[in-house]
Amino acid sequence: MIMERPPELPSPDGPTSDIVAERYVVEWKKSAAHAPLACSMHHCAFPSDGNHLCVWSLKAPSYQLLTLQGHHQLITAVAFGNQIDPLLLCSASEDYIIMWNMVECREKTLKGLTPRGTILGSLLQTVLCLRFSRDDRTVAVCAGNRISVMDVEKQSVLVELKGHQGSVTAVEFCPWQAHTLISVSEDRSFKVWDFCVGSLIYSSSILTAYPLLNLLINEESQQLVTGSADGQLWIFSLMEGHHYHCVARVDLRKKRETFATRRVMAERCNPPEDRQYHCRHEVDERGEAEATFPILSLARCDLCLPDSQCEAFASEHTKCLWIGSSTALFILNLASFELEAALHFKEFQSLSVQVAGSCVVKSEPLSTKALCILSSMFGSKIAILEISLAALLSAQQCPRAGRMLSVLASSCVLPTSPLYFGIIKEKFPKLANTKRHAVKSVVEDRPLVFHTKVRSSGYTSAPHMVMFSPKTNIKHNNKRSSKYKDRYKCKEYSLESFLPSSLSRQVAVAREPVAVNCLQFSGDGQQLACGLGNHLSLVFDASLSGAPAAFSGHDGAVNTVYWSHDKRWLLTTGRDRTLRVWSVHRTELTLLLAPDAFPKPVTSAQFYYMDNFILLSSGPEFCLLKYHIDLCRDDIRRYKPKSRYKPIFRLPMTSGADITSLSAVNDFYSHIVLTAGRDRAVEVFDLNAGCSAAVLAEVHSRPAHRICQNKGSSFIAQQSLAYNLFLTTAVGDGIRLWDLRNLRCVRCFQGHPNRSYPCGAAFSPCGRLVACGAEDRHAYVYEMGSSSFLHRLAGHTDTVAEVAFNPAVPQLVTATLDGKLQLFVAE
Numbered sequence: 001m002i003m004e005r006p007p008e009l010p011s012p013d014g015p016t017s018d019i020v021a022e023r024y025v026v027e028w029k030k031s032a033a034h035a036p037l038a039c040s041m042h043h044c045a046f047p048s049d050g051n052h053l054c055v056w057s058l059k060a061p062s063y064q065l066l067t068l069q070g071h072h073q074l075i076t077a078v079a080f081g082n083q084i085d086p087l088l089l090c091s092a093s094e095d096y097i098i099m100w101n102m103v104e105c106r107e108k109t110l111k112g113l114t115p116r117g118t119i120l121g122s123l124l125q126t127v128l129c130l131r132f133s134r135d136d137r138t139v140a141v142c143a144g145n146r147i148s149v150m151d152v153e154k155q156s157v158l159v160e161l162k163g164h165q166g167s168v169t170a171v172e173f174c175p176w177q178a179h180t181l182i183s184v185s186e187d188r189s190f191k192v193w194d195f196c197v198g199s200l201i202y203s204s205s206i207l208t209a210y211p212l213l214n215l216l217i218n219e220e221s222q223q224l225v226t227g228s229a230d231g232q233l234w235i236f237s238l239m240e241g242h243h244y245h246c247v248a249r250v251d252l253r254k255k256r257e258t259f260a261t262r263r264v265m266a267e268r269c270n271p272p273e274d275r276q277y278h279c280r281h282e283v284d285e286r287g288e289a290e291a292t293f294p295i296l297s298l299a300r301c302d303l304c305l306p307d308s309q310c311e312a313f314a315s316e317h318t319k320c321l322w323i324g325s326s327t328a329l330f331i332l333n334l335a336s337f338e339l340e341a342a343l344h345f346k347e348f349q350s351l352s353v354q355v356a357g358s359c360v361v362k363s364e365p366l367s368t369k370a371l372c373i374l375s376s377m378f379g380s381k382i383a384i385l386e387i388s389l390a391a392l393l394s395a396q397q398c399p400r401a402g403r404m405l406s407v408l409a410s411s412c413v414l415p416t417s418p419l420y421f422g423i424i425k426e427k428f429p430k431l432a433n434t435k436r437h438a439v440k441s442v443v444e445d446r447p448l449v450f451h452t453k454v455r456s457s458g459y460t461s462a463p464h465m466v467m468f469s470p471k472t473n474i475k476h477n478n479k480r481s482s483k484y485k486d487r488y489k490c491k492e493y494s495l496e497s498f499l500p501s502s503l504s505r506q507v508a509v510a511r512e513p514v515a516v517n518c519l520q521f522s523g524d525g526q527q528l529a530c531g532l533g534n535h536l537s538l539v540f541d542a543s544l545s546g547a548p549a550a551f552s553g554h555d556g557a558v559n560t561v562y563w564s565h566d567k568r569w570l571l572t573t574g575r576d577r578t579l580r581v582w583s584v585h586r587t588e589l590t591l592l593l594a595p596d597a598f599p600k601p602v603t604s605a606q607f608y609y610m611d612n613f614i615l616l617s618s619g620p621e622f623c624l625l626k627y628h629i630d631l632c633r634d635d636i637r638r639y640k641p642k643s644r645y646k647p648i649f650r651l652p653m654t655s656g657a658d659i660t661s662l663s664a665v666n667d668f669y670s671h672i673v674l675t676a677g678r679d680r681a682v683e684v685f686d687l688n689a690g691c692s693a694a695v696l697a698e699v700h701s702r703p704a705h706r707i708c709q710n711k712g713s714s715f716i717a718q719q720s721l722a723y724n725l726f727l728t729t730a731v732g733d734g735i736r737l738w739d740l741r742n743l744r745c746v747r748c749f750q751g752h753p754n755r756s757y758p759c760g761a762a763f764s765p766c767g768r769l770v771a772c773g774a775e776d777r778h779a780y781v782y783e784m785g786s787s788s789f790l791h792r793l794a795g796h797t798d799t800v801a802e803v804a805f806n807p808a809v810p811q812l813v814t815a816t817l818d819g820k821l822q823l824f825v826a827e
Contacts, residue, residue, distance in 0.1 A: 017348065019393040024056055024384040025352045026065075031060045032382050038089070040080040041364050043102065044373045045089055046382050047075040053091050055102070058371070062317060066109060070098050070117050074084075079130035079139075088136055088152075090120075092127035099152060120155050123148065130595055133173045140181060140195075142168035143339040149195045159198040163191055170215035174238070176222070181802035184212035184226050190236075192244070200243055203467045208232055214390070216298040218334060220319055221786060223247060227295025227323070228385075233332070237751070243687070247787050248337050248734070248750040252293045252323065253332065253428045258698040259339040263396065263698045264624045266669035296359040298326035301331055302366055303340060303389065317366065324359035326377060329387070336736070336745040336786060341396045343387065345374075349746075352376070353383045405684060405693055405721040405740050407709070407723045409669050418624050418649035419609055419671065493716035493808065497764055497826040499781065499810040501807075503795045503824040507544045508516060510534070516802055519760070523667065523714065525808025527584075529570055530815060531558030537572050539584065542806060542821050544813070551582050553589055562606040565666050569607070569629065571614065574599035577601045579616065581629065581643070590629045591643040606661035610669060614645065617659035622675060624687070654692055663707040663726065667714070672740070674726060676704035682728060684740065694743055698731035705758040713765035713807035722767045729754075729761050735772055737784070752780040757817075760802040764810075771812055773800030779814045779824075793824055 038045040042058040047694040048067065053075060055066040073093040081088035089100040098117035105115035120139070128355035138158065141148045147168055174180035179196040188211060192202040210229040217224055217238070224236040224244075231252035237523050239243045299322040320340060323330040329343040345354050352462050357377035363370035372385040421674030461789070506661035509516060509725045515533035524531070528540045537558050538548040556575030563570060569590070570582045579602055581591035593602075600619035608615035614625040630642035653659060657677035671688035680703050682696040708727040712718050724740040734750030752759075759773030769790070770782045779793040781802045798818040805812055810826040 005370060005514045005740070012048040012308070014482065019388055019395060020351070020392075021059075021386045021388075022351060022383055025381060026412060027130075027379075027381045030380060032380050033377050035358050035375040035382065036076055036078045037358050037360040037373045037375060037382075038078040038080050039360045039362040039373050040087065041084070041362065042081065043087070043089075044371065044384050045078050045080065045091075045716050046375070047078070047089065052111060053089075053100075055079065055089065055105075055470070055668050066105065068100055068105060068115060068117065070119075077127045077130045077142075079132060081132045081136040081593065082084075082134055083136045090130050090132070090134070091117075091759075092123075092130055092141065094120050094126060096120075097127070097130075097150070099139075099674065100707045110676075117154065120150050121157065125138075128167055129170050131171045131173065133597075134175055134178070138173075140173070140183075141169045142170070142171055142183070145185065145187075145275045147181070147193070147195075148170060150182070152642065159195050160255075161193050161198060161200075163200050165202065166211070169211065169213050170226075172215050172217045174217060175219040180222060182215065184215045188212055188217070190224070192224055203234075204244065207234055207249075214295050214298045215487075216321070216337055218300070218319070218321075221334065221788065223788065227298060227319065231293040231325070232293065233295065233323075235337075235787075241789055241800050243632075243789060245751055245788070248748060250332065250337050252295070252325070254323070255332070255337075255339050256293070257326075259342060261698050262696075265695065267646060293325035293328065293330075295323060296326065296356065297361055299324075299363065300365075301361075301363050301389075302371070303331065303333075304366075314679065322361040322370070323679050324356070324361050324372070326356050326359075327354075328357075329361060329372060329391075331388070331430075333773055335747045337748045337750070338745050343392060344611065345674045350383070351383065352381050353379075358505055359760060381467045394557070404742070405672065405686070407665055407672050407740060408528075408720060409671050409688070411688065412518070413671075414688055417671075418689065418690055419613075419687050421612075421626055421648055427620050455657070456509075460491050468729075470762045493713060493765055494810055494826070495716075495766060498764065498810050499769060499791060500824040500826050501781070501791050501793060502825050502827045503793075503822060504811075505544045505825075506795070507540070509538060509548075509819045509821060510536075513818040516819060517557060517559055517806040517818045518561045519802040519813060520561050520563055521804055521813075522567045523565060523807060524567060525715070525811075527563075527567075528804065528813060529561040529563060530802075530821070531561045531572060531694065532819070533557045536573070537561055537570070539570070542808075542811070549587050551580075551587060553580055554578065559603075560605055560668055564607045565611045571605060571607060573602050573605050573616075575601075578615075579605055581627075583616075591627060591645065593645065596769050597626075599696070602659075603659055606662070606664065607666050608664050610666065614663065615664055615673065615676065617662045618784060620648050620656050620657060620658050620677070622662055622673065622685075623647050625648040649687075649690070650688070651692075653679075653681075653683050654695060655681060655683075656794045660703050661707045662703055663709050665709060665711050665723070667711050674709070676728060678703045678706050680704070682731075682738075682744075696738070696743055697743075699728050699736065700733040702730040702733055704728040704730045704758060707762060708761050710763045711768055713768065714718050714809050716765050718767045725763075725767075727761050727763070727770065728774070729759070731756065731758050735761050735770065737770070747784070747787060749780075749782045749787060749789075751782075751787070752778075753775075757799055757801065759800060762803045762807045765807045771803040771805065773803055773814065775799045777816075779803055779812070781812075793822075795822060796820065 044056045049056045051071040053068040070316040071093045073095045075093045079090050087102040097120040100117040108115040123143045125142045125143040131140045145164040164185040168183050171183040181195045184190045188206045189204045208228045212228050214227045222238045227233050234252035237247050240658040253594045269303045273407050301320040303320050303494045319722040321332040331340040340387040353374040355377040356374040358375040363374045368390050371388040416722045516530050518531040531537050535554040537551040541774045554574035558574045560573040563737045573579050577595035579593035583590050598618040603617050605616035625645045626648050627645040657679035659675050672684040676682050682699045684694040686693040688787050706729045710725045729735045732755050736745050736823045737747040740745050761772040777796040780789045781791045783790045796816050798816040802815040805806050811822045814822045
């Protein structure tokens with residue numbers, strides 16, 4: 001009998017919801033723990049009682065099953081072809097490998113005839129995996145530790161590939177290289193083959209202690225994704241010249257915990273109307289904190305996430321990945337490597353399968369529905385689920401804040417804002433002293449005593465000799481002045497060759513090796529400031545030529561260098577717990593914050609709000625300082641500093657954790673301040689309102705040591721929304737790119753090794769590149785639209801600790817721990 005009624009049917013009011021609906025359930029006599037499953041756009045295939053193959057169609061009535069008979073042994077592998085017309089189905093057992101044409105089988109069944117398949121051959125061994133090529137002309141058959149590539153039309157074996165030390169568990173044909181085949185095995189490695197000539201191209205090292213179970217090739221990003229039995233995902237780059245570089249490693253259990261923590265914190269700030277689903281999820285998270293998730297299946301998934309990325313590099317749909325596991329389905333964003341949704345089977349108690357032994361998921365491109373077929377681990381049931389992507393995302397996406405945040409100021413400064421002191425300068429008493437000093441200087445030129453007979457007046461004594469008169473009105477030659485100006489003539493930033501990849505100059509900052517802790521270009525791109533591991537701060541010419549200007553005064557390593565917007569002042573902080581502001585032109589100290597100015601050391605400091613304030617962090621709080629730098633040149637009383645500062649606003653992090661990094665825009669007026677804490681969170685403050693605006697929990701697996709904003713450049717224009725992008729980086733956890741508008745991670749860069757040292761990162765002025773240091777003596781340059789590195793800069797002699805882009809021209813300066821500066825220019 002070809003068309004048969006299944007042993008068990010779901011009742012009309014069976015398990016269904018807005019998120020998942022159980023379309024079909026069947027129960028056989030034998031166990032279905034590890035039954036081979038296959039799923040196409042509209043069909044699902046699974047064995048029944050061992051050697052019969054059943055095909056369920058989404059378009060056919062739910063009670064009809066197409067049963068294909070031909071195998072005499074237990075069916076161990078099933079796979080659908082990639083072409084729709086005709087749709088091919090391949091099944092394998094120890095006796096035969098059979099190819100089925102689904103259109104012919106359906107037509108013969110309707111005529112009352114018995115459908116027959118085409119026998120491709122017999123390997124007389126257990127087949128664990130089947131995979132069609134893109135054009136369905138060849139099929140890869142994995143039996144034991146060898147791979148047989150078979151011709152579908154000629155029904156013959158083209159080549160046998162041997163090299164794995166364990167059973168081959170998954171295989172894929174490369175979409176853009178027709179002769180390339182990639183396989184994974186229980187030997188915990190993957191191999192790249194040229195099956196046309198039968199040669200091995202690349203063999204990886206052992207990745208994990210558990211077998212690799214699944215494999216997927218992402219054609220858009222040219223990346224390889226493989227998963228293991230302990231819930232680990234590895235993503236490798238297949239781009240030419242990358243040499244199968246590891247892009248990222250994802251721990252599914254940790255990602256699930258992070259996803260749950262963010263949801264709980266977001267719901268506490270913005271409680272949803274319906275709490276039933278969310279409360280149950282919180283209980284499940286506590287009960288399964290130590291659960292592992294074997295990667296049973298991988299499949300492509302396209303999601304429509306509005307405002308998920310900046311329009312400068314956003315695509316219409318977000319490329320994601322379905323991950324099937326024993327107790328849940330996950331959707332992983334391939335750009336940010338973060339979970340977008342998690343569907344736990346136990347949250348839907350009415351589902352027939354709660355723990356899966358096998359799992360396959362399939363969703364059409366740009367579709368709102370997905371099909372999932374599950375086999376029960378501890379029973380004999382097989383269930384087919386239909387999942388609504390829109391309902392799943394709407395139920396699990398973190399609630400947004402009440403208003404959308406933006407770095408660009410959208411309103412005037414409120415009178416209650418601490419920034420109000422920056423725009424009302426005449427009300428600041430310290431600035432009024434400057435005017436009084438100007439009046440006083442005018443009075444000093446007039447005689448104070450008018451009685452000529454008084455000896456103390458000095459009018460009766462002989463005039464004094466002028467021993468030295470400094471020349472203050474020196475005029476340079478016109479030719480020399482024009483030469484100097486032409487040297488730094490403003491030009492528009494070049495976008496034709498925007499990648500600085502050619503090494504132009506290498507300079508040692510000191511005679512002995514000393515670490516370079518920080519780098520920053522001035523706003524006009526003419527000077528480069530760097531802080532050293534000793535007590536010095538140096539200012540180089542942008543071309544790294546000539547002797548640098550030295551600023552000496554710290555008693556320890558310099559941690560921070562920051563230019564003022566007008567390029568007149570340089571702010572530095574050191575391990576001696578002091579903050580100093582220097583006059584760049586005169587190379588002298590103008591403002592000093594003593595170690596006892598704050599109870600804890602200053603971790604970050606910068607100029608803020610167009611040089612109106614100094615923003616710094618100390619312990620768990622950040623402070624806003626109003627300062628005044630005295631410009632009086634009194635050579636006799638130079639030892640008496642007249643520059644002053646006054647704390648006008650303090651605000652701690654909500655969690656009370658110490659601040660590790662701080663960032664705010666100084667090139668234009670902005671009310672937003674970003675802080676990273678030791679609790680691995682990033683908090684956004686709105687200084688116009690004078691309060692915390694949002695908290696991003698679990699940003700990294702370790703505390704972020706750097707926040708870097710896309711501050712742009714005066715030499716090139718960017719889209720206004722691009723300024724809402726910022727980077728966070730942590731030791732051992734790569735770099736994450738965030739969008740302030742929706743507080744989401746939109747991309748992750750993990751291809752550079754930084755396991756032990758906090759390497760720096762920087763945006764390019766055009767906003768298209770991200771550069772970072774690494775511990776393998778290379779600097780990496782990423783493009784915003786890809787997680788794989790665009791270029792790797794060599795020529796370094798030690799760990800690359802800091803990087804800085806020139807805002808005026810396509811140049812990149814890197815600094816190493818042994819005190820070397822390298823200048824890279826565009827070719």
